[in-house]
Amino acid sequence: MVKTKYVPLIAVISAICLSCGCSQTASPAGDALGQTASSMAQTAETTEDTGAVELVSNIATTQYFTDEPVDSDDMETILMAGINTPSAMNQQPWHFSVITDTAVLQQISEEMHSGMDFGAPPDGAEMPADAELPEGFGMAEGGSPAGGEEAAVGNVSKAGIADAPLVIAISCKEGSELDAGLACQNMSVTAQLLGYGTKIISSPTIAVNGEKQADYRTLLGIPEEQTAVAFLLIGMEDTSIEETVEGYAGASARNPLEEMVTYVAG
Incomplete structure (x- = not known):
């Protein structure tokens, strides 16, 4: 593919x-x-x-996935791209949990919001920036966001952890978040080159690193000295969603090069 x-x-x-x-x-x-x-x-x-x-x-975040499973050979290629990522002193301080069980993904999705107000993570867990809801996006009974797990614009909810056929949870040791981020990006780019869409989120860490952290360590095989830092969603993009829909094209424009780069020439 x-x-x-x-x-x-x-x-x-x-x-x-x-x-x-x-x-x-x-x-x-x-x-x-x-x-x-x-x-x-x-x-x-x-x-x-x-x-x-x-x-x-020109990689863009995929907001809508089909249910088509990711090919097993492609999955291995993607994981090898992560494993072979350079790291400081070649410590390779990461672990990848490959999740295709829809029940587990739905459990994480629900426990992100269950028993707490959105914006107030449990003790020991910080609220990631991508977990914020846009103004006017309502909450359903029980504290879950109305209309979808992740932020939505207009009437179209964007993909959350339970909406992709494959999710790779990236864990790492404290202080190795940059290395883990590089591995995550390597896997994302490889998946894109293989024809898949990808989305990187961190909001599921609210559940996985929260009150039930010990249970999730066992369920996802996360090493004792590591914590989850990111989740890579992978799947075929659902092209039935019109790109003109506000919820699809609502992303902000990329900042121009001249505003983001400083050259220090000799």
């Missing part, structure tokens, strides 16, 4: 392999074919590199 834009590239590479495989004897025509194949391969590689850079430079 790959991004649609890479399909022609794969077709070119396949044609090159077939041509080279069919050429059993050396001949001027064969040499010419080999040179052409080499040239095509170089062009294909450049095209792929350019496409990958373009994708990484």
Whole structure:
């Protein structure tokens, strides 16, 4: 499963392999074919590199997922990208919990809000920025947000932890949050390159690091010296949602380069 834009590239590479495989004897025509194949391969590689850079430079958060499961081989590729992430002193201070059990995801979703006012996490847990609700977004009975787990705009709720077919919980030792964040981003980019949509959230840490932390350590296999810091949602994007819907396109614009970068030249 790959991004649609890479399909022609794969077709070119396949044609090159077939041509080279069919050429059993050396001949001027064969040499010419080999040179052409080499040239095509170089062009294909450049095209792929350019496409990958373009994708990484324009990654957007996926707000709506289908129920289609993530391929097991793709899942392993994504996890290997996380495991092979560089870390300080190569300590690799992280753990990844792969969650596809919808009942577990729903449990985390419900316990994020159960028994507390939204905005008041249990002792020992801090309220992440992405757990804030926009003004006017109501609360249902029992303290759960009305209309969906995560923030919503208009009448369309955006994806929460229970809305993706695959969620990877990223845990790490205290002080290693940057390393864990790099691993999370590596996995997110890899998933995007494989054709999936992704969303990174931290609000489920309210439940996982809260009053039932010991239970969640056992359930998710989180090492004793680590705590959950992020959750990576992965799945095929639901393209049936119109991009013109306010809840879909309500994200703020990216800040311009000149406002965000300082150059210190010698």
